[in-house]
Amino acid sequence: MITMERNVKNIQPSGAARIRYAFTDVWVLSKRELLHWGGNPWGIMIGWLFPVMMLLMFGYLFGGAMAVPGGGSYFEFLMPGMFAMTMFFGVESTVMAVTTDASKGVTDRFRSMPIHASAVLLGRCMVDMLNSVIGLLVLIVTGLLLGWGWHEGADHALGAFGLLLLLRFSLLWVGIFVGLHATNPHNVSMVQLLVWPVGFLSNVFVDTTTMPAWLGAIAEFNPLSATSTAARELFGNPGLRGESWMSEHALLLAVGWPVLLLAIFLPLAVRSYRRLNR
Amino acid sequence: MGAHAYAIQARNVKKHYGRTKEGPGLNGLTLNVPAGSIFGLLGPNGAGKTTAVKILTTLLRMDEGSATVAGYDVSKEGHLVRSRIGLAGQYAAVDEQLTGYQNLEMFGRLNRLPKGQARRRAEELLTQFDLTEAAGRAVGKYSGGMRRRLDLAASLIVSPDVLFVDEPTTGLDPLARQEVWGAIRSLKEAGTTVLLTTQYLEEADQLADLVSILKDGRVIREGTPEALKSSFGGDRLEVTLLRQEEVVKAERILRGIGGAFVLVDNAANRISVPVTDRTGSLLKAASAFADSGLEPEDIVLRRPTLDEVFIHFTGQNGVSNKEESR
The missing domain is CATH 3.40.50.300 (P-loop containing nucleotide triphosphate hydrolases)
Incomplete structure (x- = not known):
């Protein structure tokens, strides 16, 4: 015999209760994602170690053949770019998680419950940001061990990390939006393929002045380039040429691009969640 | 509530x-x-x-x-x-x-x-x-x-x-x-x-x-x-045959006895027809089969299943099939 539990859901909670519920919901949904990590620890760790592998590949396999225009160590040039690239790669895991939930019907279960849309999306956000912070720390420690460093003081360095996480935060909402529209995990592999050309078409690995002019101009336009350049500036790492408007205003763009992405994709993501089936 | x-x-x-x-x-x-x-x-x-x-x-x-x-x-x-x-x-x-x-x-x-x-x-x-x-x-x-x-x-x-x-x-x-x-x-x-x-x-x-x-x-x-x-029309007379070849012949016999909505399940060698006169139609079927030399495995009277109601209303109701293939 199945016993019933009295429905304790307060149909019209007061403002204070509503906020308390919202916090509980965000916490419970974040915990859910952390439990996923526990269920797939290797997958999570590979996500953190992948950028380290990329760093070693580009730093040591290709690094010898690379010259930084204007002089300086390629490894020092590469590190800020790899940070930005890591933030960018995080989008894949966001898209994959969002699409999986939507296609399996977990999202619909949440949507049929009296939970606010923002609680579900914020839970996703918190955990993905935590994931990225850890990934960033792993890469920072690796970089420091291999001789990279910042030269403009800790405050500037913190500013740079702040800009990197801001980029991740804005891309997260792009990821949620794309994930809600990808409808099944197979489509996500297309997103994963696209991540590579978009990531490489930037100044992450090479200075844009070494590219054909038109391609270099497109690469300069990439939000990744803005954040990389801004981070290079704040860390005091080489590679600053200041030849184009874009690179002269890298700091401004490293804030502007994410804010623009947020302004577009945050409302779109919330709307897509609410109207998932419509 | x-x-x-x-x-x-x-x-x-x-x-x-x-x-x-x-x-x-x-x-x-x-x-x-x-x-x-x-x-x-x-x-x-x-x-x-x-x-x-x-x-x-x-x-x-x-x-x-x-x-x-x-x-x-x-x-x-x-x-x-x-x-x-x-x-x-x-x-x-x-x-x-x-x-x-x-x-x-x-x-x-x-x-x-x-x-x-x-x-x-x-x-x-x-x-x-x-x-x-x-x-x-x-x-x-x-x-x-x-x-x-x-x-x-x-x-x-x-x-x-x-x-x-x-x-x-x-x-x-x-x-x-x-x-x-x-x-x-x-x-x-x-x-x-x-x-x-x-x-x-x-x-x-x-x-x-x-x-x-x-x-x-x-x-x-x-x-x-x-x-x-019930709205689908009373009981059904259902006949199960031993051999596939007998199905067509049996179907002809049953069409003469029951109503129009005949269902033939070829996989199970089974035919059913709606009937109104329960005992009478059973007797008629039994003697018709005896005359024709067919020996059905089973002859039963039963209530219609919801499946049959469903096939009747969704299949024969004729709400256009065009919409489905659209």
């Missing part, structure tokens, strides 16, 4: 999908589901059952019409509806990466149960749905039956006024099906209104107090399973 005679009312609900999203639409769905009943929404694939459930559970917005669930307007009071319903079935899933226990605890917390109570309730439901042994395993490793039971348990953490169960036993073995049916019956006893969608007629026959048959997004017949069967 009590204040509302109907737990679910839908008035002329219409839904048309655009070019980008596909799915069967609704062409003026009207439903009246009495509070405390089990209501079966029947229909072939593509009739709009799932679309109807998604609209009534606020997952999907209707284009036209109106609907109330548990006394609240689906379009205007979505959050109130959501706090009074449970949704189980193929489209609202539990988290495969979590264990059964973790799932129930999580949904308990999201249903506003305090931590201790959520844990106690999770354990209680795992016991009641016979999932205690699997409680610590990831749901991805569950069998189909176990998953459906967990899914039902998750929608019953706090008792919903109205429970929507979308194709609860699709793909289950007969034993698991019985278990799920038992769970749904005890829900009704506890006072929950259950709306059940299914393509299995037997399921509706077993469980439902009332049935609506859906085709091309609207209700084409409704009533109790018994009334639907």
